[in-house]
Amino acid sequence: MTKDVARVGILLLNLGGPDSLEAVRPFLFNLFSDREIIRLGPSFLQKPLAYLISTLRHKKTESYYKLIEGKSPILEITQRQAKALEKVLNDSLLTIHNSRSFKVFIGMRYWHPLIEEVVPEIHHQGIKRVLALGLYPHYSVATTGSSFSKMKDVVSRFPIDVFTISSWYDNPLYIDSLVESIKKGLDNFGTSASNLHPLSNDVHILFSAHSLPKKFIEEGDPYLEHIRGTINEITKRIKITWDLSFQSKSGPVEWLEPSTDEMIKELAGRGVKNLLVVPISFVSDHIETLYEIDILYKRMAESLGMRLRRTESLNASPLFISALSGIVKKGVEEAGWAE
Numbered sequence: 001m002t003k004d005v006a007r008v009g010i011l012l013l014n015l016g017g018p019d020s021l022e023a024v025r026p027f028l029f030n031l032f033s034d035r036e037i038i039r040l041g042p043s044f045l046q047k048p049l050a051y052l053i054s055t056l057r058h059k060k061t062e063s064y065y066k067l068i069e070g071k072s073p074i075l076e077i078t079q080r081q082a083k084a085l086e087k088v089l090n091d092s093l094l095t096i097h098n099s100r101s102f103k104v105f106i107g108m109r110y111w112h113p114l115i116e117e118v119v120p121e122i123h124h125q126g127i128k129r130v131l132a133l134g135l136y137p138h139y140s141v142a143t144t145g146s147s148f149s150k151m152k153d154v155v156s157r158f159p160i161d162v163f164t165i166s167s168w169y170d171n172p173l174y175i176d177s178l179v180e181s182i183k184k185g186l187d188n189f190g191t192s193a194s195n196l197h198p199l200s201n202d203v204h205i206l207f208s209a210h211s212l213p214k215k216f217i218e219e220g221d222p223y224l225e226h227i228r229g230t231i232n233e234i235t236k237r238i239k240i241t242w243d244l245s246f247q248s249k250s251g252p253v254e255w256l257e258p259s260t261d262e263m264i265k266e267l268a269g270r271g272v273k274n275l276l277v278v279p280i281s282f283v284s285d286h287i288e289t290l291y292e293i294d295i296l297y298k299r300m301a302e303s304l305g306m307r308l309r310r311t312e313s314l315n316a317s318p319l320f321i322s323a324l325s326g327i328v329k330k331g332v333e334e335a336g337w338a339e
C-alpha cells in the first residue's frame with residue numbers, strides 16, 4: 001500500500017518581488033492593498049489609497065531595482081531552495097519507503113507565482129495534504145500571518161488539509177547556518193582588512209532586522225521576541241560584540257528603533273572601524289540586502305571612516321536546506337502524516 005505521506009505537498013511561502021521594472025507598480029499595489037501589512041484608513045479606502053501610493057512610489061522603488069539588475073532575485077532563489085529541499089526530503093525518504101513522496105511548491109504573497117495561483121495547481125496534481133512553511137523564521141502578522149490568511153482563504157475552496165508551521169527562529173540547524181555565515185564573514189574580514197585577525201573582537205556585528213511598525217508589537221506580535229531569540233541562540237555558540245537595529249521602514253508611523261542608519265552613525269561615533277552586518281530577518285537576497293546594505297549602508301559607513309561588510313544570505317546553502325528539511329519532517333510528524 002502506498003504510504004499517505006506520498007501525497008504531501010510542501011508550500012513555501014514568501015513575499016515575492018517584481019520580476020521586471022514594469023512589475024514594480026502592480027507589485028506595490030498588491031502589497032499596499034493588504035490590510036494585514038498596512039492599514040490605509042477604513043477598508044473601503046484601502047484599494048484607492050494603494051493605487052495612489054503605488055503610483056506615487058513606484059519610480060523611487062524602480063530606481064532601487066535598477067541598481068540590482070532591474071528585478072528582485074527572490075523568486076529565482078526561492079526556486080533553488082525549493083528544488084534543493086525537495087531533493088533532500090525525497091533522498092532521505094527513499095531509504096525508508098522507496099518512493100518519492102514530497103513535492104515542493106512556491107506561493108508568493110504579492111507577486112507571481114501567487115498563492116492563489118499555486119493552490120489550484122496543487123489540487124490539480126491530486127495532492128490532498130499540504131504543509132505550509134513561511135520562509136520567514138520570525139513570525140509577524142505582517143508577513144507569515146498575511147501569507148497564512150491568504151492561503152487558508154484559497155485552500156478553503158479545495159479538498160486539501162493544511163498544516164502550518166508559523167516560526168522556526170530557534171531551530172538548531174538554522175542557527176548553525178547563521179553561525180556558519182557569520183564565521184565566514186569574520187574570516188573574509190580577516191583577509192580583506194589587513195592586520196586584522198580572523199574572529200577578532202575588532203569586528204563589530206550588527207544584526208539588521210526588517211523594521212515593523214511599533215503598533216504590531218504593542219498588539220502582541222511576537223516578531224521582536226523571535227528576533228531576540230535567534231540572536232540569543234547565536235551568542236550561545238559564538239563570542240561576538242553586537243548590536244541590533246532595524247532597516248527598511250516605509251511609512252509615516254512609529255517603527256522599531258534604532259534604525260540601521262542611525263546605528264551605523266552611532267557605532268562610528270563609538271570608534272568601530274570594522275562592521276559586519278547580518279541581515280537577520282531574511283533568508284534570501286533581495287532589495288534590502290543587495291541595495292540597502294550593499295550599496296546604501298556601505299557607502300554611508302565608508303563616509304564615516306568605517307569598513308562595512310555583509311554576511312552572505314542563507315539562500316540555498318546546504319546547512320540551511322538541512323534546517324528546512326528538519327523543520328518539514330517535524331511538521332509532517334506533528335500533523336500525523338508520517339505513518
Ligand SMILES: C=CC1=C(C)c2cc3[nH]c(cc4nc(cc5[nH]c(cc1n2)c(C)c5CCC(=O)O)C(CCC(=O)O)=C4C)c(C)c3C=C
Nearest residue numbers: 015016017037038061072074140142210212250281286287
Ligand atoms: C508597508 C509596510 C511594510 C511592512 C510592515 C513590511 C514588513 C516586512 N517586510 C519584510 C520583507 C520584505 N519586504 C519587501 C519589500 C517591501 N516591503 C514593503 C513594505 C513593508 N514591509 C515595501 C513597500 C516593499 C517594496 C520595496 C520598496 O518599495 O521599498 C521584500 C521583497 C523585496 C524584494 O526585492 O524581493 C521582502 C522580502 C519583512 C521580513 C517584514 C516584517 C517583519
Ligand SMILES: [Fe+2]
Nearest residue numbers: 015210248250
Ligand atoms: Fe517589507
Ligand SMILES: [Fe+2]
Nearest residue numbers: 210248250288
Ligand atoms: Fe521592506
